[in-house]
Amino acid sequence: MKDKKIRWGIIGLGKIANKFATDLATIPNTELYAVASRSKEKAITFGKKYNAVKTYDSYEDLAKDSEVDAVYIATPHSFHKEHAILCLKNKKAVLCEKPFAMNLDEVQEMIAVAKENDVLLMEALWTYFLPHYQYVLTIFKTNKYGSLNKLEADFGFKATYDLSSRLIKKEVGGGSLLDIGIYPIFVALSTLGKPNSIKADALFFENGADSECNMVFNYPNATAYLKSTLAADTKTEAIFTFKNAVVKINTMFHEPSTVSIVQNGKEEIIDFDYTTIGYNYEAIHFNELLRAGKKESPVMTFNFSLELIKLLDKVRGVINLEY
Secondary structure, three states, X not given: OOOOOEEEEEEOOOHHHHHHHHHHOOOOOEEEEEEEOOOHHHHHHHHHHOOOOEEEOOHHHHHOXXXXXXXXXXXOHHHHHHHHHHHHHOXXXXXXXXXXXXXXXXXXXXXXXXXXXXXXXXXXXHHHHOHHHHHHHHHHHOOOOOOEEEEEEEEEOEOOOOOOOOOOOHHHOOOHHHHHHHHHHHHHHHHOOOOOEEEEEEEEOOOOOEEEEEEEEEOOOOEEEEEEEOEOOOOOOEEEEEOOOEEEEOOOOOOOOXXXXXXXXXXXXXXXXXXXXXXXXXXXXXXXXXXXXXXXXXXXOHHHHHHHHHHHHHHHHHOOOOO
């Protein structure tokens, strides 16, 4: 099984699916076998671009294709549960884009269906698998520079206010929190864990989706200052202030980046020599789990995904955001 070719399907063929398909082509013993869109024309165009063997204009037909081993779900947030469960019930391993679903109840249902069908399921939070992020996590876990006292993480860009855009459309989970706010929250959860208390405030677009969210997570010996915005370009950095050094994941911290370490007035910049967009790392991990017959990732565990969606739900409660 260790050399078994993994045949992938992709459901939802937007921008992120293009990036995933690009990196999938760099992985040995891996094939983009089938793609599906509600638009037949879009499926055919995408399939030709990435050399997919089959194209479908039905998600159901892809899920039922016996040749497909794993499905990457890249549809809007509000459809994640429906599409994940469709694939799981057809015994397909599922790598589902973040956020896993719209709320805790939906995530719990997805996990329950995966367990009932004895099928691998994982949330596709690609940052967790990137070498630079794993490097910073090792610094934290080994206490290399002492205790972590402060975390600052932001993610922001100026989005066009277009009510037809998935990014803005509230009905599909649009707004800054679920789309990009999840990344700063992920950084806090993967280092400092669950906060003792949360403070948050938000600004909103005319349609009720949040345009900006500012959060403060309080811990016994640390504070995390987190921000997401679709109203302005920000540095999109993650800055970890340890007792004896400052470690910074530079611009676009959530994707392949560099790490700066400032200690005793000197700065060292570490380059990880990335040659891909970065989606290959989570896909390789998923392939390995599938070949080994695993049903849950030891990195992106069910418990971690549950705690992450709980935090998103709590922040939504504080800022009175309902979908």
